[in-house]
Amino acid sequence: xxxxxxxxxxxxxxxxxxxxxxxxxxxxxxxxxxxxxxxxxxxxxxxxxxxxxxxxxxxxxxxxxxxxxxxxxxxxxxxxxxxxxxxxxxxxxxxxxxxxxxxxxxxxxxxxxxxx
Numbered sequence: 001x002x003x004x005x006x007x008x009x010x011x012x013x014x015x016x017x018x019x020x021x022x023x024x025x026x027x028x029x030x031x032x033x034x035x036x037x038x039x040x041x042x043x044x045x046x047x048x049x050x051x052x053x054x055x056x057x058x059x060x061x062x063x064x065x066x067x068x069x070x071x072x073x074x075x076x077x078x079x080x081x082x083x084x085x086x087x088x089x090x091x092x093x094x095x096x097x098x099x100x101x102x103x104x105x106x107x108x109x110x111x112x113x114x115x116x
Contacts, residue, residue, distance in 0.1 A: 006054065015055050017116070022055040024048060026068070026111040033105045037074035040108045041081040052114055059085070061115045062092040068109040072098040078108055 007014035016023040027047045029040035045059075052058050067082075069075065075096065086092075092112070101109055 015051055017055055020116045021063075022052065022057050022061075022114045022116055024051050024112050024114075026066075026109045027051070028101075028103075028106045028109050032107070036077065037069065037071075037107045038077040038081050040106070041078040041110075042085075044108060044110050045081065045085045048110065048112060052112075055114075055116065057114045057116045059114075060087050060090040062090075062112050063115060064093040064113045065095075066111045067094070067096040068099040068101060069096065070099070070101050070104075070107045074107060 001019050004017040005013040005015070006017075012025050014025050027044045029035060029043040030047065031043065032040055035043070049059060052061070067078065069078065078096075101107070
């Protein structure tokens with residue numbers, strides 16, 4: 001079975017497809033500095049939509065999602081955006097944890113695994 005990597009750099013690929021499973025790298029907001037967690041989450045989910053479409057999938061096929069927050073007090077703000085975006089009846093398995101992110105300008109990071 002082949003492995004297809006897209007947007008590959010020296011450290012990671014943004015999309016890895018193996019069979020009918022799509023793995024996305026952790027996504028962060030493209031315009032993070034000064035943006036509140038809810039705005040970052042909205043930007044991230046748009047990026048996820050675009051990457052999944054490129055891989056031949058969509059948000060109804062997300063199997064699992066992991067959300068990292070630099071401050072767990074942003075949990076309600078990101079959930080408000082998530083709940084408006086996710087398709088009811090197609091909600092994935094999900095984890096959300098507080099973690100120190102690689103760069104302080106980011107307050108949210110989201111990784112997903114989806115079916116095609």
